[in-house]
Amino acid sequence: MAKIHVTTKINGEDAEFLCEPQQTMLDVLRDELSLTGSKEGCGSGDCGACSIIVDGRLVCSCLMFGAEASGTEITTIEGIANGDTLHPLQQKFLEHAALQCGFCTPGVLVASKALLDANPSPTEEQARYWLAGNLCRCTGYDKIIEAVMDAAAEMRGE
Amino acid sequence: MYAPNFAAPQSIDDAVRMLGADGAKPLSGGTDLIVQMRSGRNRPDHIVDLKKVPGLIGIKAEGAGFRVGAATSGAQLGEDKALVAAYPGIVEGAELIGSTQVQGRASLAGNLCNASPAADSVPAMAACGVKAVVVGPNGEREVAVQDIPVSPGKTSLTKGEFVKEFVLPALPANSGDAYLRFIPRTEMDIAVVGAGVQIQLAGDGTIAKASVWLGAVAPTIVEVDASCLIGTKLDDAAMAKLDAAAQAVCNPIDDKRGTIEYRTKVAGVMARRTAEIAFKRAGAR
Numbered sequence: 001m002a003k004i005h006v007t008t009k010i011n012g013e014d015a016e017f018l019c020e021p022q023q024t025m026l027d028v029l030r031d032e033l034s035l036t037g038s039k040e041g042c043g044s045g046d047c048g049a050c051s052i053i054v055d056g057r058l059v060c061s062c063l064m065f066g067a068e069a070s071g072t073e074i075t076t077i078e079g080i081a082n083g084d085t086l087h088p089l090q091q092k093f094l095e096h097a098a099l100q101c102g103f104c105t106p107g108v109l110v111a112s113k114a115l116l117d118a119n120p121s122p123t124e125e126q127a128r129y130w131l132a133g134n135l136c137r138c139t140g141y142d143k144i145i146e147a148v149m150d151a152a153a154e155m156r157g158e
Numbered sequence: 159m160y161a162p163n164f165a166a167p168q169s170i171d172d173a174v175r176m177l178g179a180d181g182a183k184p185l186s187g188g189t190d191l192i193v194q195m196r197s198g199r200n201r202p203d204h205i206v207d208l209k210k211v212p213g214l215i216g217i218k219a220e221g222a223g224f225r226v227g228a229a230t231s232g233a234q235l236g237e238d239k240a241l242v243a244a245y246p247g248i249v250e251g252a253e254l255i256g257s258t259q260v261q262g263r264a265s266l267a268g269n270l271c272n273a274s275p276a277a278d279s280v281p282a283m284a285a286c287g288v289k290a291v292v293v294g295p296n297g298e299r300e301v302a303v304q305d306i307p308v309s310p311g312k313t314s315l316t317k318g319e320f321v322k323e324f325v326l327p328a329l330p331a332n333s334g335d336a337y338l339r340f341i342p343r344t345e346m347d348i349a350v351v352g353a354g355v356q357i358q359l360a361g362d363g364t365i366a367k368a369s370v371w372l373g374a375v376a377p378t379i380v381e382v383d384a385s386c387l388i389g390t391k392l393d394d395a396a397m398a399k400l401d402a403a404a405q406a407v408c409n410p411i412d413d414k415r416g417t418i419e420y421r422t423k424v425a426g427v428m429a430r431r432t433a434e435i436a437f438k439r440a441g442a443r
Contacts, residue, residue, distance in 0.1 A: 044193045057262035058258050058262050065207075132345040133346060
């Protein structure tokens with residue numbers, strides 16, 4: 001089959017690409033659009049390293065075809081910061097040392113942003129359940145949760 | 159190289175026509191299909207994305223019941239307050255499928271038609287008498303959800319057919335539903351046993367009707383003979399009989415999540431605990 005022409009919006013900007021029908025959105029981001037912040041950990045929707053936000057929903061980009069992006073609005077890790085100013089989540093991840101190797105970090109940040117967009121005042125338990133689909137093999141999660149809770153407080157102006 | 163076709167039809171008729179092609183597979187959330195394609199287990203020639211077909215996504219109240227589009231995500235189900243209030247068990251089953259990310263895409267029809275015996279959304283739907291509206295080359299038919307999966311990975315749908323929506327019946331008075339599953343972890347795992355229950359009370363608070371279904375203990379979900387609960391208030395004797403009846407219908411496999419003996423014993427426990435929740439919910443209405 002001929003390549004599929006897709007027009008979409010990524011991180012606030014109009015985007016278009018050609019993709020094979022079986023290419024996942026993760027393949028498209030990394031291989032066609034050079035947005036390599038989203039990572040492939042498992043390729044089966046278990047690890048969350050490829051998390052993106054599509055029309056306000058957190059999804060694994062490895063579990064979505066590129067062709068499905070047509071007409072959607074997508075946020076990737078590259079769209080989280082405001083120019084050179086880090087998003088509060090990114091800043092708090094640095095302050096709390098909530099990353100070590102960093103491979104899971106883009107996915108955790110995107111998932112955390114989706115959490116705070118939906119619920120600016122999550123309890124620690126809600127944050128832990130929300131992030132259960134983001135696997136980190138380095139930090140033991142406590143620092144990640146501390147950073148998310150701290151960023152949430154700061155964004156609430158506390 | 160493997161190169162399927164991809165199409166996103168915008169009408170039922172187009173979807174039926176496209177799914178009539180050899181090697182065509184419907185796509186809703188893709189959380190099973192894409193994983194199976196990557197592993198090589200499933201190699202469709204045509205991927206037919208149904209999410210652009212009107213009615214395939216969304217929840218409509220209908221009388222005292224609901225119509226739920228086949229490809230509606232678990233996240234959307236959980237955000238619909240009226241649906242959660244009426245059918246908390248069905249929603250809690252759907253919301254146990256995968257992570258937040260998977261919840262953003264995974265659908266009731268995908269969970270049902272993937273035909274895993276451990277599908278979390280199916281036992282409570284069966285207990286509540288949910289029907290799947292199936293469309294295909296020969297028109298439309300309503301099928302009880304439990305009649306769609308016939309064995310692991312196989313459904314009763316014929317060529318060109320797909321599930322369009324689900325009909326959740328008008329909520330019976332003084333009724334409550336519930337779903338519980340047992341997994342070795344706290345999140346993100348496949349059921350060792352799942353139990354879906356709907357209970358309806360008589361005016362005096364005793365059980366007038368009970369429907370109990372188990373997942374992950376046989377090649378398909380199985381119904382438990384819950385006649386022992388009728389006329390009771392879930393006293394110890396009724397619970398013991400329910401436990402035995404649940405164990406009696408089990409025909410599970412041995413795998414890393416549990417042995418046959420373990421799954422069978424846990425099935426009794428899960429049936430009791432789920433019945434207890436459904437009974438409390440029915441009493442609170």
